[in-house]
Amino acid sequence: MSYIHLKLSLLDQQTTQPQPTRKKVLLFDAIRGLQYIEDYIDERQHDWLLDHIDKQPWLDDLKRRVQHYGFKYDYKARKVNLDMRIGELPEWLKRFRDKLYKDGQMPRAADQVIVNEYLPGQGIASHIDCEPCFEGTIVSLSLGSGCIMDFTNKSDKTKKIPVWLAPRSLVVLNGEARHEWLHGIAARRSDEWDGQKYERRRRVSLTFRKVIIK
Numbered sequence: 001m002s003y004i005h006l007k008l009s010l011l012d013q014q015t016t017q018p019q020p021t022r023k024k025v026l027l028f029d030a031i032r033g034l035q036y037i038e039d040y041i042d043e044r045q046h047d048w049l050l051d052h053i054d055k056q057p058w059l060d061d062l063k064r065r066v067q068h069y070g071f072k073y074d075y076k077a078r079k080v081n082l083d084m085r086i087g088e089l090p091e092w093l094k095r096f097r098d099k100l101y102k103d104g105q106m107p108r109a110a111d112q113v114i115v116n117e118y119l120p121g122q123g124i125a126s127h128i129d130c131e132p133c134f135e136g137t138i139v140s141l142s143l144g145s146g147c148i149m150d151f152t153n154k155s156d157k158t159k160k161i162p163v164w165l166a167p168r169s170l171v172v173l174n175g176e177a178r179h180e181w182l183h184g185i186a187a188r189r190s191d192e193w194d195g196q197k198y199e200r201r202r203r204v205s206l207t208f209r210k211v212i213i214k
């Protein structure tokens with residue numbers, strides 16, 4: 001991509017999707033334990049992280065591409081154990097793992113990270129992250145495109161709450177948000193937010209977790 005293209009795509013990003021104006025931390029009355037932090041990382045950190053991710057190999061055994069760090073997660077068996085340990089998180093991820101811990105976003109430092117890539121039209125089915133596999137705090141950092149994540153109440157599926165995830169934002173699931181609500185991203189090419197339609201672009205997310213070793 002040429003410099004001009006890059007500039008244009010950044011400009012495009014600024015004008016076509018809702019952008020964070022100032023640091024905003026949102027708590028949701030309806031979903032206890034859900035926290036949304038805009039501008040969790042700055043643009044330099046965002047680009048640095050994406051750059052590192054794009055230098056690593058991707059797995060494409062799912063509908064979307066993923067990278068697993070620390071431990072491999074078995075989506076079919078919904079399990080993770082010591083046999084699936086890959087090793088320490090790479091240095092470039094440790095920085096953010098440490099930041100999350102120091103900022104108090106995670107009570108224990110993460111030892112597993114999954115990177116998900118979503119091209120326009122791709123999503124992730126509604127789910128609750130494996131409860132016996134991972135501790136009670138799950139954190140997800142968004143890069144690239146914004147998108148809507150839907151939260152659906154586990155015991156009343158008519159309760160569905162959309163949350164806009166802007167690039168560079170952090171979403172933190174604890175308590176009910178972690179255990180009583182499913183989260184998912186619809187597989188579509190655009191999102192409607194505040195009465196406006198936003199075309200999706202490539203989104204990359206990093207989900208930080210602490211594995212429960214039995």
Ligand SMILES: O=C(O)CCC(=O)C(=O)O
Nearest residue numbers: 114116124129140205207
């Ligand atoms: O893309 C995201 O922000 C969430 C990913 C997710 O829910 C997961 O990997 O379990």
Ligand SMILES: [Fe+2]
Nearest residue numbers: 127128129183
């Ligand atoms: Fe999840």
